[in-house]
Amino acid sequence: MASHETTLTSPAASRSAARRAGWQFWAHAAAASPRVLAFVTLASVSLGVLPLYEPVWWWDIVMHATCSACIVAWAYRLGVTATAGLAALLAVSAGWELLELAVPNYALIAGGALDTAGDFASNVAGWGVATLVRQSVADLGSMTDRDCGGQASEQPAVTRTR
Numbered sequence: 001m002a003s004h005e006t007t008l009t010s011p012a013a014s015r016s017a018a019r020r021a022g023w024q025f026w027a028h029a030a031a032a033s034p035r036v037l038a039f040v041t042l043a044s045v046s047l048g049v050l051p052l053y054e055p056v057w058w059w060d061i062v063m064h065a066t067c068s069a070c071i072v073a074w075a076y077r078l079g080v081t082a083t084a085g086l087a088a089l090l091a092v093s094a095g096w097e098l099l100e101l102a103v104p105n106y107a108l109i110a111g112g113a114l115d116t117a118g119d120f121a122s123n124v125a126g127w128g129v130a131t132l133v134r135q136s137v138a139d140l141g142s143m144t145d146r147d148c149g150g151q152a153s154e155q156p157a158v159t160r161t162r
Contacts, residue, residue, distance in 0.1 A: 041070040068126025
């Protein structure tokens with residue numbers, strides 16, 4: 001008679017594992033589908049149009065980090081390395097900051113040298129988040145369904161052709 005080993009986990013531990021895997025699911029979806037990444041990018045840029053830069057002190061930080069993470073995610077989709085992604089992001093950041101200086105203050109809020117330094121720091125933070133998420137998604141992609149606590153699928157993957 002063969003013995004089968006069963007692992008019992010508490011419902012709280014299962015919910016905790018599901019919450020941890022939740023953001024990875026969405027990150028994996030964005031990495032796998034250019035449509036999802038396009039939606040996330042457009043949503044991030046759209047949030048930047050809201051007039052929250054003056055009443056909410058941290059809004060500029062969040063917007064720079066989020067938009068930078070989107071730029072780096074697109075660069076990773078094109079196959080660039082982390083170093084090349086950072087270099088491209090810094091080039092885009094420098095161009096953006098020059099644009100902020102060139103246009104009237106009512107179109108883009110330019111806050112001087114301290115604001116520019118904070119913007120660059122936020123952009124590098126966005127690069128760091130995108131790079132860490134990229135690594136987590138790569139690690140998630142190497143896991144099997146059974147490693148994630150689910151049942152292994154015996155069905156072959158379905159591919160679409162156009």
